[in-house]
Amino acid sequence: MAGKAFALLGPTASGKSVLAMEFAARLPLEIVSVDSGQAYRGMDIGTAKASAAERAHVPHHLIDLVDPTESYSAGRFREDAIEAVSAILARGRIPLLVGGTLLYYRALAQGIDALPPAEPGLRAQIDARAARHGWPALHADLARVDPVTAARLAPNDAQRIQRALEVWELSGRPLSELQSGARRAPPFALRAFALVPEDRAELHRRIAARFERMLKDGLVEELRALRRRYCLHAGLPSMRCVGYRQAWAHLEGEYDEAALRERGIAATRQLAKRQLTWLRSLPGVEPAASLAAALTRA
Secondary structure, three states, X not given: OOOEEEEEEOOOOOXXXXXXXXXXXXOOEEEEEOOOHHHEOOOOOOXXXXXXXXXXXXXXXXXXXXXXXXXXXXXHHHHHHHHHHHHHHHOOOEEEEEEOOHHHHHHHHHOOOOXXXXXXXXXXXXXXXXXXXXXXXXXXXXXXXXXXXXXXXXXXXXXXXXXXXHHHHHHOOOHHHHXXXXXXXXXXXXXXXXXXXXXXXXXXXXXXXXXXXXXXXXXXXXXXXXXXXOOOOOOOOHHHOOOHHHHHHHHOOOOOHHHHHHHHXXXXXXXXXXXXXXXXXXXXXXEHHHHHHHHHHO
């Protein structure tokens, strides 16, 4: 194993990107995004992508990889991240992975399980059941066949409930069982650090301010332009991203701007809660206060 990479993880709005840029101002860093939404082209405001000026100053990787009509998986992220980190190390620079999509980080750190591929017809059937009965009802169905997976998913986590039910129906085995196999470490050393605000109320304040800023910066207009440019629908993984999902419903006339703000903030708070749960489940994650010293010694 050659070289060492670092990861700065944490919930949305915790200040990861700002801290990463501060480190990059004084160290030879290149940033690798660990954010599922930032992989999609054109989805800039709602994913808080680094600006063009920031990317010109500090190299950023794994941003703008696919159109929002496509899917981007944890497995593909693992391959792309290994390639990006290996290239950064070959240049004699320090790779810093930054983001809050902790499924992606786990895929990189521990490897990917052999799961059945997606089956569009079956997914359509599951979506139809959800349309009739609601995702909480399907979450209850999942709890009967795979209680371990259901316990870590929110009742409205449509994308992950759908995938867990799909795996069960395709393989006859619970997703949790298939994910318990041998793991594969990446071909470099990897240390992870978590930026977790101690004051939950302050995190909620920052989440609200962040979403309000996104609305002011044109999140709804950005989505409207994406809908004109691409053949999108609400079931796409890109359109399930927090912020875009609520803006889509607003454009469909389901609620007004005030409700969009309220629902967007609430959904972002729920996302942060799930991210914190994921962080607690990851082994060996160190406090972000230790990252500066670790980077300096790299």
